Amino acid sequence: MKEQKLALITGALLHDIGKVLFRCHEGGKTHSESGSEWLKEIGISDKSILAQVKYHHSKEIHSAGTALSSDSLAYITYWADNVAAGADRRDNETEQAGKLYVRDASLESVFNILNGNKEANVYASGIMEDDGAINYPVSEKKTITPETYSRILDNIKDALKDMKFTEKSINSLLEILEANLSFVPSSTDNSQLCDISLFDHMKIPAAVASALWDYAEENQITDYKTAFYSKGSAFYDQPAFLLCSMDISGIQNFIYTIAATKALKNLRARSFYLELMMEHIVDQLLDQLELSRANLLYTGGGHAYLLLPNTAFCKDAVEGFRKDLNQWFLKNFGIDLYMAIGYAECSANELMNLPNGSYQKIFHRVSEKLTYAKSHRYTAQEIAVLNAQTQEEHERECIVCGRSDRLVSENKCEVCDALEALSNDIIEKDFIVILSDKPAEKALILPGNYYMLMENREQVRTRMQTEGSYVRCYGKNRRFTGENLSAKLWIGDYSSAKEFTELASASHGIKRLAVLRADVDNLGQAFVAGFEGKNTSLSRTTTFSRKLSEFFKLHINYILQNPEFSFGKDAPQRRNALIVYSGGDDVFLIGAWDDVIGFAIDLQNSLQKYTQDTLTISAGIGLYPEKYPVSAMAYETGILEDLSKCAEGKNTVTLFEGEHSYHWDRLREKVIDEKLDLINRYFAINHLEKGNSMLYKLLEYIRSLEDNKINLARYAYLLARLKPMQGDDEGKEKIYQEFSQNMYRWIKDENDKKELITAIYLYVYLNRSKEGEDGKADTN
The missing domain is CATH 3.30.70 (Alpha-Beta Plaits)
Incomplete structure (x- = not known):
């Protein structure tokens, strides 16, 4: 890389470093001037880099006079910064006041305006934590204190003071800026949307400037002042x-x-x-x-x-x-x-x-x-x-x-x-x-x-x-x-075991593996058209992509390490699972069957909170013996995922086989919190030796109600036989009445009946004491 081009990229990346200084300790100087002086103080002496930081606004260029030659890189960075700012800065329709720079303002969430959303959430912290903990956007007012900015500035100073700005270190500079400025707003003007981080705003001008430098060189443009300053507006239409x-x-x-x-x-x-x-x-x-x-x-x-x-x-x-x-x-x-x-x-x-x-x-x-x-x-x-190729001997x-x-x-x-x-x-x-x-x-x-x-x-x-x-x-x-x-x-590399046998053995109840395949719904459409009209910009789609990448590559490890959902028990300390693949928007994971379902619910809850309900995810979860062929697991679970994708509104998970397909809230609220919970509470008091066998029989009757009406009477008779004996404690009688009445009521409604069937499956799987115990409900 040519020395001039390297200096251009470096200067463009650092052009707004003075904003951090301004927010640490407000002074009389512009952020451009204070940024240039600060870089000089920590040992950066390259005049072309310092000029880009000092002169990247029109007012400063105008006052520079002859201090800038016509081929100064500052003109390219000025033009690139205008392109980035022109793409980013959009009026904040929720703010009625005039322009006001709020020095301690927090970064607004890019999901505030995605897919028609109209919120004003901000990020709670100004620094990304090293442990992968999720910095969720919140609705309450948050600020970034001068002390936080001082800490950020010290981090950058420590990293830059001994850095030699060469081609070999330029990507490290990007890493330093991303680590410290990803949750710092580029603009704190409350009349505008402030959802672009200072890191993204400093990165995009560097990308634009380096591409523009190549375009100018091939087209023999050497008078940067005329091309990108005096007549810079006309250059906006050039297909550069x-x-x-x-x-x-x-x-x-x-x-x-x-x-x-x-x-x-x-x-x-x-x-x-x-x-x-x-x-x-x-x-x-x-x-x-x-x-x-x-x-x-x-x-x-x-x-x-x-x-x-x-x-x-x-x-x-x-x-x-x-x-x-x-x-x-x-x-x-x-x-x-x-x-x-x-x-x-x-x-x-x-x-x-x-x-x-x-x-x-x-x-x-x-x-x-x-x-x-x-x-x-x-x-x-x-x-x-x-x-023509043939296999050699x-x-x-x-x-x-x-x-x-x-x-x-x-x-x-x-x-x-x-x-x-x-x-x-x-x-x-x-x-x-x-x-x-x-x-x-x-x-x-x-x-x-x-x-x-x-x-x-x-x-x-x-x-x-x-x-x-x-x-x-x-x-x-x-x-x-x-x-x-x-x-x-960022790599989704969570692993609790090295072999399928370990994962299956860690399951509660039936010893089975589960495979999860999940994918964000309509991501391509959101990426291209999620930000409507004037809010569409290069920086927003870049920020949006980065946020999703962080979620599925980094934060997914944290979600697995810190479980929240459990089937009526204390959440495990960590999930028994292994990430096979987690990319920009999709997941393939294998683990103990109950942990996989629990993680899927945690993942959906977390994504919903992370994206402020602007994105949904659809998934398939298959259940398999540990020696089942991997390719078949992947293929069959992919079919379940496709079934979820075909559901009305998507936002669906399909379990085990095609009939167990639900929107996420319905799985949680109706299947697990309502029906599975009641079955659990009934059997917690009424300890029946053959509880699973009884549920299998009920399941058989439920499935055949449409074809054999007499099974309704058999179903009712079987429920009646579960009535506690006279003299049993009042608690057993109370839970029996709730159980029998609801079990009978639920089979009258198609949705309730479907949910009840899934709840019975889950209960049986969770309470299978040994392999081979009456496998009628085993789908594999």
């Missing part, structure tokens, strides 16, 4: 940018199509491998384009969005990158994996949604390009080569993935052998190391002839200092800074 989207096809089959042997390890490792591969692919492309992760708007679930320069060099590089990447996929994984890449040209006005609707149209154009790319995967020449099928390949040990291919070794490291080690040469240890291949290992902190330090093949590393669920540290990755 590309919105680029990347999407990996084949993820589901790659993860789930494995043999049962050591399935838990393989599932975890394969999903982690794909997650890391996507990050590596993004970083490889950004490296080729000499851009930073500021230009990465979103990544997760095999998808990514980037803001790139609209240059011939960039377009050629992206196309060449796509071809090389898919050739690598063909060589190593056949047609199992494929990367589609599409982009659309756009202007600053379109990024600012001018005119209204322009921003959404960019995404539609990108989506069309991706759809075309997916339907035209391979050239005629590539298809001919694929059809020395190749056999891998016992894990089934691919024909050279087997390296225990009848496993090289990739599956390395994935198995990776499985324990995912839990135990904090760094993912990328190398350009294959090490002696077991390592996984990555696109571009790179390799990955997981190591602890000391191993990474040693490798960075002694090994020339070291390229970069990623921190897992912990923030680190330093040279060639690409980013921290």
Whole structure:
């Protein structure tokens, strides 16, 4: 990366650092001037960086006079800041007062205005906690004190004072700003929406500025003052940018199509491998384009969005990158994996949604390009080569993935052998190391002839200092800074066991595994059109994406570690479960069956609170013996998830099989809190030796009522036989009356009857004393 471009990115990232100073101790200087002076005090002497911080507003540029040359980077940062501010700053319709800067104002929630919501919630804390605890938006007034800002400033100062601003450290600067400024508002003007964090506002100008610098260089624009200041408004219509989207096809089959042997390890490792591969692919492309992760708007679930320069060099590089990447996929994984890449040209006005609707149209154009790319995967020449391939005599099928390949040990291919070794490291080690040469240890291949290992902190330090093949590393669920540290990755890596047997054995009642597959409803629509009209902006969709990514990759671990729901008992200390995959909006989890249902309810409750009821989630939960094929578990639970997605209004969970499908509140309030609770209370007092057998018989009658009316009389007779004997205590008689009357009333209504059937299933599963005890209600 050229020195001037590096200085531009650094200056753009730091351009509003003075706002933190202003909120610490208000003074007579502008935040631009105080920010520049503070950076100089802590040892930053680069004049172009300091100029961008000091002169990124029109008034300051005008007063600078000859202090700024016509090719000063301050003009680019000024223009990029205007684009970001023009996209972000929208009138607050709930505020009637004039412009008033509230110095201690808290960050408003981006979900206040998502999907037609009209709330004014704020975040309770101004700093992200290291333990992954969830900072929920709240309705009561909160403030960020000067002491909090002072703590933030000290954190940034400690990280910056010894930093050498090189290409190797630019991503660490991003990490520092994200860690400290994600819950600090960019603007505290109460006449505007204040839902964009200072981190997001500082990141977007860096992305815009670096893309603009490339565009200007290719188009031989050297008079930045004229282009971006004197005539800067006219430049808003120039198609200087590309919105680029990347999407990996084949993820589901790659993860789930494995043999049962050591399935838990393989599932975890394969999903982690794909997650890391996507990050590596993004970083490889950004490296080729000499851009930073500021230009990465979103990544997760095999998808990514980037803001790139609209240059011939960039377009050629992206196309060449796509071809090389898919050739690598063909060589190593056949047609199992494929990367589609599409982009659309756009202007600053379109990024600012001018005119209204322009921003959404960019995404539609990108989506069309991706759809075309997916339907035209391979050239005629590539298809001919694929059809001509034959299996060599020395190749056999891998016992894990089934691919024909050279087997390296225990009848496993090289990739599956390395994935198995990776499985324990995912839990135990904090760094993912990328190398350009294959090490002696077991390592996984990555696109571009790179390799990955997981190591602890000391191993990474040693490798960075002694090994020339070291390229970069990623921190897992912990923030680190330093040279060639690409980013921290939030990873849903919660695990309470290493084998299916342990998870099944931890179940209450029936010893079964449950699989949860869940997905946010209508996320694509929310992403593109969730912010209506003038509120649509690049920063808001970026913030929205980041918040969801944090929830499903980071906070999900906290939800599992801190259970809340339980079936009428004390909540467990932690869930007996393992995350197979948790991406930008969806979850695949395996665990003890009762813990999986409990976690699903916790997850839905938490998401509802986190997004202020603006988003819903639909899920499928299947119940399986521990030796059931993993691919079949994934497939069948996927069908249950699809049934939930097809329900009216979605926001549904389907349990066990298709008939047990409910909106979440109905499952909690009607099935569990009402019907299961009554069954529990009845049997808690009336200890029947064959309680489950009696419930099975009742269930049989309930199911056959429509076909055999005489079973209604049998049902009533069986309930009558449960009446306590004369002389029993009053409590038994009271609960019997409640139980029998409701059991009879519920079968008269189709909804109540359906809920009662599910409640009986749950009770029986929770109270199965041993395997093989009258399995009539066992769906598997």
